[in-house]
Amino acid sequence: MLRTIACAVLLCGTLAAQAAGYRIQTLAEGLEHPWSLAFLPDGRMLVSERPGRLRVIMDGELLPAPVAGVPAVYAASQGGLLEVLPDPGFADNGLLYLSFAHGTPRANATRVVRARLDGMTLHAVEPIFTARPGKRTPVHYGGRMAFLPDGTLVIGLGDGFDYREQAQRLDSHLGKIVRIRPDGSVPDDNPFVGRADALPEIWSLGHRNVQGLVYDAERGALFSHEHGPRGGDELNRIVPGGNYGWPLATHGVDYTGARITPFTEYPGTQAPLWQWTPSIAPAGLARYDGDLFPHWRGDLFVAALAARQVRRLRLHGDAVIEEETLFAELGERLRDVRAGPDGALYLLTDSPRGRLLRVRPAD
Template identity: 50%
Template sequence: MRLTWIPLAVLGFVAACAPAAPSQPPAAASASQKIEVTELASGLAFPWGAAILPDGAILVTERDGRLRLIKDGKLVAEPIGGVPPVLNDGQGGLFDVALHPDFASNRLVYLAYAKGTKSANHTAVVRGQFDGSKLVNVEPVFDSIPERQTQAHYGGRLLFLPDKTLIVTLGDGYEYRDKAQDLSSDLGKIVRITDTGQPAPDNPFVGQAGKRPEIYTYGHRNVQGIAHDPVSGTLYAHEHGPKGGDEVNILTPGRNYGWPVITYGVDYSGAPISLESKKAGMEQPLIYWVPSIAPSSMVVYTGDLFPAWKGDLLVTALAGQQVRRVDLENGQVKAQETYLTDREERFRDIIQAPDGSLIVLTDDPEGKVLRLTPGR
């Protein structure tokens, strides 16, 4: 293991917006917190998602289709067997991994991945029982519809809620962005299903003709961050904007989050996507970022190692090359701080360990698994 001492970098504020307070939040005071970074593993091919087993071992997905295990502080050389074939092309590949809430008794592991061919593919979820070296009894759980002819914007994050329903985040397929407003399509949606893959029975569009019953919220671009606050019950999601306009949203079942009708970003060419950033019947983000930081995952911090962070959002960023703390007070953004910027690495995932430390993945062909704890 290698230990590195990283000072906390406070960069000030980017453009931000909250529904009740659309002006920029006040500047934060300088911080003196240090972060100790411990490298747990390296040499992983674009690690994408992670989950911590009850014995402290860590499952890590690699985008090219391998599921790996870090056990007793070392990366096990042999990948875990039983993973289905994935479409490893463009942004496609093996995405997130999640444990069933009753994993200790049923050993069920869930995987999200790109399924199909270059000309016909979609985001899918499977589950299998982990026997310590492979997944057995692997079965399909969810296949988003329709198929797309693109290798972009899959979403791919998984989150079990306290009622044991499963949230699956999806993308708009990039070239199919108008489908984000189409309730007969899963593109540009966040869906909520049972642990066996059925639409949650109390979802907002169950029983409505022409509307997919698995849909929980819609009008999203490419959602790769999902986090639940166990204290307030708030469900947060973040999505990649186009050129500018990355968003963090508070999710309410059945609500429309606007893409592509409203946006704070523009097309990559600089041309407008929409002339509107607000519209009746469409939700405003809690916060948005211009320029984009490319948010890639998110967690609500609930641990004791960083007591000042409790209830705050921790967001990893790709283009922004940072871990960002969004300091929340009474549901509003009070301040933001950026961490690990001097490492000049793209960060793909962040999860909280039972001891309150943080596990972070770097997005790289020789990616790393890092543990963050307070420095002295």
């Protein structure tokens, strides 16, 4: 049964925003650290749980049994099952893409598999990408994925925390966004193809821990956001071959308070479109194009873990011209935000008993 909370929009952005009423419904609860949400063409929803389970919501009910055939994950600290992403042709081919932490405490990495969902079982599970080199830290995996209009798949990766210098190295996937075809092969037009000193999958570099990826078809732009250290979370517009600065430039400082670099901008690197200091710990990223909230159309939505809220960003060109804080009254860490096919906004709370929430107009 749906539980509803009536509330009003909390306005505390950089510019005054139009007030609009909404209600928040709990669609599912008791999810163990849910990480991502996906919508299927037949109305089902998929939720990944970090310990390694893929759950199905059908007709508004969370099915008790998880999907069978999910590969084993390295579930430690931030590691586990991460993104679930349906293929653009899912209605015809039933294909899903899963990202997760793979390996052992001494050698682990972000891996992506492709599989076919048939009923409640995954078949033909095939690894299509594994980041290298392996690392010894159970953190900073990235894991967000998105499809580009040409059918290629982009994957956001983290720097492994203790390996931040590798974010600037082209012989490492750490701290990168990579681009592959759905079968794992490398597109010929990737920016570093043919260079002996570079891994051909690399699309952009200089990232710390990419936690949001969305392609904006109207703007023809790929947007990402990433965790900074202590401050310096970033929203970026990704261009092929772009260097986004980490750790040469950042608005944040180390967790000890020590300065990582004297630069907030650095020659040859891309400055962020927007940055958050102090850190909000951005998680999921969505663009809203629905009809239920017409004043939100075209805006980006950023879920936040540490800030326990959602930030709505309105852009004009490449400039953020308005920021609004939403859903802070929940008081919960928010792991993912999605725009649903029904025009509602969906949220996942990060907790051992996490919830899937749906946001609709109050009336």
